Amino acid sequence: xxxxxxxxxxxxxxxxxxxxxxxxxxxxxxxxxxxxxxxxxxxxxxxxxxxxxxxxxxxxxxxxxxxxxxxxxxxxxxxxxxxxxxxxxxxxxxxxxxxxxxxxxxxxxxxxxxxxxxxxxxxxxxxxxxxxxxxxxxxxxxxxxxxxxxxxxxxxxxxxxxxxxxxxxxxxxxxxxxxxxxxxxxxxxxxxxxxxxxxxxxxxxxxxxxxxxxxxxxxxxxxxxxxxxxxxxxxxxxxxxxxxxxxxxxxxxxxxxxxxxxxxxxxxxxxxxxxxxxxxxxxxxxxxxxxxxxxxxxxxxxxxxxxxxxxxxxxxxxxxxxxxxxxxxxxxxxxxxxxxxxxxxxxxxxxxxxxxxxxxxxxxxxxxxxxxxxxxxxxxxxxxxxxxxxxxxxxxxxxxxxxxxxxxxxxxxxxxxxxxxxxxxxxxxxxxxxxxxxxxxxxxxxxxxxxxxxxxxxxxxxxxxxxxxxxxxxxxxxxxxxxxxxxxxxxxxxxxxxxxxxxxxxxxxxxxxxxxxxxxxxxxxxxxxxxxxxxxxxxxxxxxxxxxxxxxxxxxxxxxxxxxxxxxxxxxxxxxxxxxxxxxxxxxxxxxxxx
Amino acid sequence: xxxxxxxxxxxxxxxxxxxxxxxxxxxxxxxxxxxxxxxxxxxxxxxxxxxxxxxxxxxxxxxxxxxxxxxxxxxxxxxxx
Numbered sequence: 077x078x079x080x081x082x083x084x085x086x087x088x089x090x091x092x093x094x095x096x097x098x099x100x101x102x103x104x105x106x107x108x109x110x111x112x113x114x115x116x117x118x119x120x121x122x123x124x125x126x127x128x129x130x131x132x133x134x135x136x137x138x139x140x141x142x143x144x145x146x147x148x149x150x151x152x153x154x155x156x157x158x159x160x161x162x163x164x165x166x167x168x169x170x171x172x173x174x175x176x177x178x179x180x181x182x183x184x185x186x187x188x189x190x191x192x193x194x195x196x197x198x199x200x201x202x203x204x205x206x207x208x209x210x211x212x213x214x215x216x217x218x219x220x221x222x223x224x225x226x227x228x229x230x231x232x233x234x235x236x237x238x239x240x241x242x243x244x245x246x247x248x249x250x251x252x253x254x255x256x257x258x259x260x261x262x263x264x265x266x267x268x269x270x271x272x273x274x275x276x277x278x279x280x281x282x283x284x285x286x287x288x289x290x291x292x293x294x295x296x297x298x299x300x301x302x303x304x305x306x307x308x309x310x311x312x313x314x315x316x317x318x319x320x321x322x323x324x325x326x327x328x329x330x331x332x333x334x335x336x337x338x339x340x341x342x343x344x345x346x347x348x349x350x351x352x353x354x355x356x357x358x359x360x361x362x363x364x365x366x367x368x369x370x371x372x373x374x375x376x377x378x379x380x381x382x383x384x385x386x387x388x389x390x391x392x393x394x395x396x397x398x399x400x401x402x403x404x405x406x407x408x409x410x411x412x413x414x415x416x417x418x419x420x421x422x423x424x425x426x427x428x429x430x431x432x433x434x435x436x437x438x439x440x441x442x443x444x445x446x447x448x449x450x451x452x453x454x455x456x457x458x459x460x461x462x463x464x465x466x467x468x469x470x471x472x473x474x475x476x477x478x479x480x481x482x483x484x485x486x487x488x489x490x491x492x493x494x495x496x497x498x499x500x501x502x503x504x505x506x507x508x509x510x511x512x513x514x515x516x517x518x519x520x521x522x523x524x525x526x527x528x529x530x531x532x533x534x535x536x537x538x539x540x541x542x543x544x545x546x547x548x549x550x551x552x553x554x555x556x557x558x559x560x561x562x563x564x565x566x567x568x569x570x571x572x573x574x575x576x577x578x579x580x581x582x583x584x585x586x587x588x589x590x591x592x593x594x595x596x597x598x599x600x601x602x603x604x605x606x607x608x609x610x611x612x613x614x615x616x617x618x619x620x621x622x623x624x625x626x627x628x629x630x631x632x633x634x635x636x637x638x639x640x641x642x643x644x645x646x647x648x649x650x651x652x653x654x655x656x657x658x659x660x661x662x663x664x665x666x667x668x669x670x671x
Numbered sequence: 672x673x674x675x676x677x678x679x680x681x682x683x684x685x686x687x688x689x690x691x692x693x694x695x696x697x698x699x700x701x702x703x704x705x706x707x708x709x710x711x712x713x714x715x716x717x718x719x720x721x722x723x724x725x726x727x728x729x730x731x732x733x734x735x736x737x738x739x740x741x742x743x744x745x746x747x748x749x750x751x752x
Contacts, residue, residue: 487742578735578739581742584738584742585734585735585738588737639728639731640731642728647732
């Protein structure tokens with residue numbers, strides 16, 4: 077529970093004739109984390125089965141359909157082979173429709189260009205523009221003032237024009253000899269050259285309407301197509317993914333002429349069952365052996381169901397290494413404890429509880445886990461709300477601790493939380509170091525910190541209670557602890573000494589965030605109540621003040637404690653014992669997400 | 672909270688200013704620190720979506736400064752009583 081599951085590395089060696097059966101069985105078992113096999117003498121990297129090409133071709137098409145049609149959810153399982161004919165038919169229909177849509181979209185873009193080209197209002201490609209050596213033609217758009225200037229210039233010219241806004245679309249023909257002066261004039265009015273469009277403006281508009289209609293039609297067809305084939309496409313996508321995983325599995329195997337071999341990790345307690353199943357499937361023509369290895373196994377977190385969603389918080393930090401602690405189960409308690417202590421309001425807790433319960437049933441994947449964590453934390457917030465006697469900032473029951481007034485108590489409670497939390501982290505660190513490098517390392521690197529922490533507590537108590545024996549022994553322990561730290565971590569450790577103090581003081585956020593939250597709630601309530609007391613029309617803004625004020629405070633009251641609680645775990649707690657960087661256990665047969 | 676005007680002498684005022692400075696300046700410091708981290712975190716999560724949660728956590732790291740400021744403010748206010 078507190079550590080990742082134990083793993084053993086195995087090697088499967090067998091007759092090539094049994095490879096397919098073994099792969100099928102492994103896929104069904106979903107237990108073996110395949111590792112790449114380094115090819116040795118007479119052995120080569122395996123080749124995918126020959127069907128892989130065909131399958132991946134279909135899979136690409138299926139996935140493009142899923143993406144394009146925005147199909148979601150899971151369908152019922154339909155075996156893929158039986159429907160290969162049907163699939164080909166669907167693919168043909170889809171491709172035809174897609175091609176049609178693409179053509180229409182292209183045409184639409186083209187028509188858009190024509191409409192945006194002002195020349196389309198005066199001429200098209202089919203209009204013959206006079207071409208001669210002695211003439212020069214300019215086609216394009218220039219500032220409106222150009223036309224007046226042209227008239228005044230006294231040049232001989234032939235002009236077709238259309239004013240569009242403050243620009244003029246012009247087709248200007250001048251004798252070659254005056255081409256230069258005409259060009260200069262055009263440049264002055266920021267002339268831009270344009271092509272002769274394919275059709276006239278009015279025609280383009282009319283055609284665009286037709287094209288739009290056709291696009292709508294084809295989209296409706298896609299809708300029908302989706303309705304009829306949705307579950308089939310999803311199932312086929314699923315089945316083909318599975319088939320491809322299976323046909324490509326030999327890529328992580330090695331094969332010789334007649335044999336194949338595969339290596340991978342399985343959870344220790346499933347090994348026997350796996351061996352039996354594989355041997356049975358391959359009619360005993362395989363040999364499975366456990367390998368002795370120094371390699372780090374992949375990490376499979378092993379937590380009870382109630383705690384599993386909290387793994388998501390751990391994954392955001394890092395996967396633990398195989399010998400490190402998996403703090404998920406501790407997170408379950410401390411994360412929600414800290415969160416509740418900071419939020420600590422019955423009303424806010426109830427709002428969060430209903431919200432997260434709703435989201436828990438709506439969402440999927442990682443977000444569902446976050447909703448679960450929020451549900452857990454909101455219960456803790458309600459409990460602390462009873463302790464602090466708060467309901468939307470109002471005091472409705474006699475509080476055990478009045479957190480806005482009894483600041484001293486709150487600070488002390490926060491610091492105690494911090495001391496316990498950090499000590500727990502150091503103890504876990506001590507055990508990790510012991511497992512990794514042995515007892516001396518553990519004592520000097522982590523035990524020294526524990527000793528310093530303990531000494532500091534003794535020293536403080538000794539001074540406060542004027543109990544000299546305690547003060548002196550505290551000081552002596554402190555010196556011993558610092559010397560041990562110097563040996564364990566060198567000068568770097570000494571430099572980090574003040575960090576211990578700031579780490580513990582950091583837990584004061586537990587009360588500080590709560591204080592901010594309750595102060596804001598009180599302000600909102602006072603403002604609203606004052607408005608209510610004024611009576612009459614003030615009733616309306618009072619409602620708004622309550623609504624907006626508490627909504628803002630709930631948002632702050634959820635995000636703040638969530639982030640701060642997480643931060644306390646990541647930087648103050650995990651840093652003491654968790655290095656992270658483990659490889660996630662991903663057994664063959666588990667489907668990877670592709671979108 | 673009713674303020675008793677007769678009680679509020681200059682010393683109390685100075686103490687209040689001190690407390691205000693303690694929390695105000697530390698908040699300013701945290702803000703300056705978070706500005707850079709936040710910008711970098713947004714940039715990083717634009718590159719890689721998975722970084723969002725980590726970036727958020729890193730962005731709130733300097734908030735410890737305000738906590739210290741608050742504690743100092745509370746200690747200073749203690750002088751007034």
